[in-house]
Amino acid sequence: xxxxxxxxxxxxxxxxxxxxxxxxxxxxxxxxxxxxxxxxxxxxxxxxxxxxxxxxxxxxxxxxxxxxxxxxxxxxxxxxxxxxxxxxxxxxxxxxxxxxxxxxxxxxxxxxxxxxxxxxxxxxxxxxxxxxxxxxxxxxxxxxxxxxxxxxxxxxxxxxxxxxxxxxxxxxxxxxxxxxxxxxxxxxxxxxxxxxxxxxxxxxxxxxxxxxxxxxxxxxxxxxxxxxxxxxxxxxxxxxxxxxxxxxxxxxxxxxxxxxxxxxxxxxxxxxxxxxxxxxxxxxxxxxxxxxxxxxxxxxxxxxxxxxxxxxxxxxxxxxxxxxxx
Numbered sequence: 001x002x003x004x005x006x007x008x009x010x011x012x013x014x015x016x017x018x019x020x021x022x023x024x025x026x027x028x029x030x031x032x033x034x035x036x037x038x039x040x041x042x043x044x045x046x047x048x049x050x051x052x053x054x055x056x057x058x059x060x061x062x063x064x065x066x067x068x069x070x071x072x073x074x075x076x077x078x079x080x081x082x083x084x085x086x087x088x089x090x091x092x093x094x095x096x097x098x099x100x101x102x103x104x105x106x107x108x109x110x111x112x113x114x115x116x117x118x119x120x121x122x123x124x125x126x127x128x129x130x131x132x133x134x135x136x137x138x139x140x141x142x143x144x145x146x147x148x149x150x151x152x153x154x155x156x157x158x159x160x161x162x163x164x165x166x167x168x169x170x171x172x173x174x175x176x177x178x179x180x181x182x183x184x185x186x187x188x189x190x191x192x193x194x195x196x197x198x199x200x201x202x203x204x205x206x207x208x209x210x211x212x213x214x215x216x217x218x219x220x221x222x223x224x225x226x227x228x229x230x231x232x233x234x235x236x237x238x239x240x241x242x243x244x245x246x247x248x249x250x251x252x253x254x255x256x257x258x259x260x261x262x263x264x265x266x267x268x269x270x271x272x273x274x275x276x277x278x279x280x281x282x283x284x285x286x287x288x289x290x291x292x293x294x295x296x297x298x299x300x301x302x303x304x305x306x307x308x309x310x311x312x313x314x315x316x317x318x319x320x321x322x323x324x325x326x
Contacts, residue, residue, distance in 0.1 A: 050156030051112035058116040060289035179216030187217035188241035215301040249280035
């Protein structure tokens with residue numbers, strides 16, 4: 001549930017933050033310290049040595065930190081950090097919405113705070129207290145890969161960062177190659193249907209839209225002005241998706257299911273509904289900026305092109321929650 005709540009908050013943030021492709025860059029040789037990192041807010045911070053006391057205010061950064069072998073450096077995480085399972089044992093768990101407590105963070109005496117979308121005011125207060133803050137906002141798959149590399153260098157583990165980043169890139173390339181000449185089904189990806197007649201849908205770019213493209217689909221709302229946007233039920237029917245992806249099936253509020261979608265007024269004429277191509281997916285795999293984004297891509301590619309992937313071809317995510325409307 002915590003991860004689902006985080007996704008709701010991230011969805012709101014994406015609607016407010018303009019699209020950007022910048023990622024943190026290390027302005028030094030990978031193994032050299034002092035190391036200067038320029039983050040997505042344009043602020044450069046110099047580290048004399050790898051950080052040993054880290055506060056992560058985003059589940060993706062918590063996941064990356066563990067994947068790089070530095071989970072023991074985490075002295076505090078946001079309350080939504082629940083992967084890997086060990087992350088759930090880290091105390092304190094900080095409330096990040098609407099804003100984290102500056103005092104609580106400072107009391108932890110961190111030498112690094114990783115943040116995705118905290119307000120400039122909060123970040124300024126932390127920096128005024130002498131806390132090193134690195135703000136990262138990877139908006140798509142490739143940007144996430146580069147964040148992994150940057151954090152690998154920052155943690156003093158460039159080889160681990162490069163290994164994970166290369167694995168993510170290789171898995172992306174394998175998917176793209178597998179679907180390169182396949183027909184591209186029309187895809188509607190639903191992010192939140194608290195108002196079923198005006199749901200939030202995946203637009204172009206970003207995590208959601210880019211994954212559809214990489215996985216060999218055609219996003220029916222690729223013409224939205226933002227990466228996420230409200231759309232009308234009528235427009236969905238008119239655009240007639242061949243596949244419907246429900247990343248809102250595990251949200252804590254108004255979770256949707258294939259059965260619920262199938263019974264929406266007027267949706268019975270949609271090709272995906274008539275063919276039973278409505279899929280519930282674990283939304284965290286599609287939206288968390290971390291190594292498991294590769295699993296989300298692979299899972300989506302399997303759903304769109306099951307004939308192109310044998311079970312052993314791609315790594316499995318253990319998606320026990322996947323459901324298909326028959």
